[in-house]
Amino acid sequence: MKIAIIGTGNLGLSIAKGLIVNNAFTTLYLTKRKTEEIQEYEQHSKLKVTSDNREAVQHSDILIFAVQPTQMERILKEIKDDLHENHVLISTVTGFKIPAIEAIVGEEQFIVRSMPNTAIAVGKSMTCLCSNEKGKKRIAIAEAIFNRLGTSIIIPENKMQAATVICASGIAFWMRLIRATTQGAVQLGFDAKDAHELSMQTCLGAASLLIESGKHPEEEIDKVTTPRGCTIEGLNEMEHNGLSSSLIKGIQASFKKINTITTD
Numbered sequence: 001m002k003i004a005i006i007g008t009g010n011l012g013l014s015i016a017k018g019l020i021v022n023n024a025f026t027t028l029y030l031t032k033r034k035t036e037e038i039q040e041y042e043q044h045s046k047l048k049v050t051s052d053n054r055e056a057v058q059h060s061d062i063l064i065f066a067v068q069p070t071q072m073e074r075i076l077k078e079i080k081d082d083l084h085e086n087h088v089l090i091s092t093v094t095g096f097k098i099p100a101i102e103a104i105v106g107e108e109q110f111i112v113r114s115m116p117n118t119a120i121a122v123g124k125s126m127t128c129l130c131s132n133e134k135g136k137k138r139i140a141i142a143e144a145i146f147n148r149l150g151t152s153i154i155i156p157e158n159k160m161q162a163a164t165v166i167c168a169s170g171i172a173f174w175m176r177l178i179r180a181t182t183q184g185a186v187q188l189g190f191d192a193k194d195a196h197e198l199s200m201q202t203c204l205g206a207a208s209l210l211i212e213s214g215k216h217p218e219e220e221i222d223k224v225t226t227p228r229g230c231t232i233e234g235l236n237e238m239e240h241n242g243l244s245s246s247l248i249k250g251i252q253a254s255f256k257k258i259n260t261i262t263t264d
């Protein structure tokens with residue numbers, strides 16, 4: 001696969017790292033306005049760093065756009081004339097809808113909208129995908145890429161904003177929970193390094209249990225909560241202080257905010 005990442009910032013670089021680790025490309029172009037910060041990646045064979053988006057498009061078949069929403073229109077106009085009918089355009093750009101992309105490049109391009117998260121750098125992204133009518137014929141290419149870099153599902157475009165909150169912002173929400181449990185562990189006497197390790201691995205274990213067993217969280221919670229034990233004591237105290245409620249309210253606030261930026 002000849003891939004170009006147009007806009008190699010936080011997310012673009014995470015995707016690039018995932019592609020490099022998985023050796024998932026024939027050639028890979030990384031573009032950025034100031035290339036110095038990513039120049040070191042050119043040490044990888046078959047990888048080129050450039051500030052020239054048109055060059056990257058001309059030498060690639062799959063174009064992954066990872067620029068800020070305000071930059072997307074200008075960049076699509078810039079590369080429009082370099083597109084051929086087989087290019088697959090994959091946008092990660094928050095809130096930039098498929099009709100807006102089609103309005104610039106035309107309905108006859110294969111267009112996929114994706115919402116990955118930064119865990120893509122370690123092959124663990126939960127990525128949501130949707131496409132235009134034409135893109136349905138090539139969405140399997142996007143699935144193949146993102147399934148090598150984690151897990152993907154196809155959703156209707158009108159759920160992309162919600163997917164952004166749950167999956168992309170969700171990384172930050174879960175990180176904060178890990179930090180909080182780390183702080184709790186330090187208060188119980190672990191040094192910061194051990195506390196961090198205990199918190200991360202327990203989080204990983206909880207998610208893995210659910211993924212591998214397919215069970216509901218409460219079924220696994222029931223196995224841990226000894227009657228009159230310390231787990232139910234802690235859980236109930238957390239709920240009295242609004243743990244679930246605060247997470248749900250945070251998700252709602254995030255969704256409200258994203259809909260002030262754009263609507264699907």
Ligand SMILES: NC(=O)C1=CN([C@@H]2O[C@H](COP(=O)(O)OP(=O)(O)OC[C@H]3O[C@@H](n4cnc5c(N)ncnc54)[C@H](O)[C@@H]3O)[C@@H](O)[C@H]2O)C=CC1
Pocket residue numbers: 006007008009010011012031032033034051053066067068069071075092093094115116117118168
């Ligand atoms: N950061 C995240 O966790 C996620 C971000 N997104 C979306 O992905 C997009 C990128 O997000 P980030 O990586 O966080 O932003 P960022 O600001 O870190 O990266 C954007 C990159 O585009 C480059 N750029 C700007 N103009 C350019 C041009 N004309 N040609 C080439 N490169 C250019 C910038 O130099 C920058 O490196 C945004 O639309 C964001 O909403 C989606 C999912 C997750």
Ligand SMILES: O=C(O)[C@@H]1CCC=N1
Pocket residue numbers: 094164168169
């Ligand atoms: O915080 C944001 O608005 C963007 C979208 C998802 C991740 N970062």
